[in-house]
Amino acid sequence: MLGLLAILCLSALPTQAAEPLPSVVSTDLCADLILLNVADPGQILSLSRQSQDPRVSPVAEAAHAYPANRGSVEDLLYLKPDIALVYLGWTARRHADLLASQGTRVIALPYPRNWSDALETTRRIAVQIGRGEVGKIKTAEAERRMRALADRTRPDRLLYLRPSGGTAGKGTYVDDLITRLGLRNLAAEQGQTGWGRFPLERLVRSPPDLFLLGYFDQARSPADSAYGRHPLLRAILDATPSISVPTGTWGCGGLELVDAAEQIVTQLDRLGRARPGQD
Missing domain, CATH: 3.40.50.1980 (Nitrogenase molybdenum iron protein domain)
Structure with missing residues (x-):
């Protein structure tokens, strides 16, 4: 009876409400x-x-x-x-x-420079809004998916290109993702750092093995798309395999990069761009 009374007394005590998010x-x-x-x-x-x-x-x-x-x-x-x-x-x-x-x-x-930045920012924001455990779970799953994509190596020299001629060199999340997927970033190999324009003259002299095209599916003003419409570029594009980056999963460099990476790898596999002996 004493034990039962103790339980009843404890259950009657007010419980501390969880702190609201x-x-x-x-x-x-x-x-x-x-x-x-x-x-x-x-x-x-x-x-x-x-x-x-x-x-x-x-x-x-x-x-x-x-x-x-x-x-x-x-x-x-x-x-x-x-x-x-x-x-x-x-x-x-x-x-x-x-x-x-x-x-x-x-x-x-902050604007992410690489995949590690994307993971860290997500974890930090999750903690600050009271969802730290969710942040850990989401980033761990994203890391697992990205590691699975990095198991294969592809020797292609790839150039990321936008209709304006813009590209991404060393120190950008685009370069980081390209190298994580086992590819070589032509812009970085030619000494380009950060975000900038890839000169058309250089592209004519040294075309890539593969293009990664971004935002070519979106309407642009004539001034912004003049590079993308140039006859020399169109001829190179016609002669070179290309894949496209999904616009909606590309511009922010957050966890959605893993969705973009999976779609890129799917397109690479369709082109047969994996190194022989790997599957």
Whole structure:
């Protein structure tokens, strides 16, 4: 009887409620992708307008479940989130003190240089919004998938190219991904660092074994696509195998890179670009 009374007394004591998760707003597509990946749906107050645009967003359908914002200070003052996820170059960061006075903490997301940065940023943001364990699980699964893709080596000299002539050299997440997949980045091998333009003259002299085309499926202004329409480039493209990078999983360099990598590898396999003896 004494034991039963003790149990009843303990059960009558008030239990400590779990600390509520902070409410969060993301103000650009890259922040949207992280938030949708690791947040509890109930803590998301709003996503950026970009998130609902199927031309650029791989999560457009899911994003329509939330109100959209323009990424402005006025939006954040109206929504009053506990946390606002913004891009590092967000011009309204000068108003961080004003937002803090209203109870909103601004967290700027760094631009990733490689796959390790993508994993670390996801884990860090997950912790800051109270979802650390979810962040660990999601990044561990993404790491597993990426390691599986890196098991095969392909000797091709690959050039990533956009319609403007833009490419990615050493020190970019594109270069990191190319090398992780066992390929050689022609831009990096020719001394290019960071994001820049690959001269058409150099491309004519030293074409790649394989093109990785980005954003060629999107409408561009004549000025922005003049390089991509040049007859010399078109002739090289006609004579060289190419694969395309999925636009919606490419521009932010987050965990969605593993989706892009899987699609790239699928296309490589269709072209038979694995080294002989590997499967």
